Amino acid sequence: MNTITLKLSSVLYQTLQNLAVQTGRSPEEIATELLAKDLEIIDDPVDEFIGAFQSNIPDWGENHDYYLSQELQENHHD
Structure with missing residues (x-):
């Protein structure tokens, strides 16, 4: 597993945080899933x-x- 650091706008970061709270997952998990879907890299x-x-x-x-x-x-x- 590799690490990447992203700079997000406040709105994007808050949206990610809200999704994390709603789903009981970490913001990192959600961001990784969304990025994989966008790049069509599905495990x-x-x-x-x-x-x-x-x-x-x-x-x-x-x-x-x-x-x-x-x-x-x-x-x-x-």
Whole structure:
């Protein structure tokens, strides 16, 4: 893990603080999550398997969440 120091406007800092209080998380956690989303760097546990198996689904790497949810809906309902 690396550290970065940011200078935030008072309004941005207060907004971050308010979100932290509302969610019970630290401002650092929220800022890291928002930055990761903006940069599209999401820690997805399925990513390590992309390319490990043959598939006839050409966009599985990008849309695996969709395909997994479809499979769950079709085959694992009450």
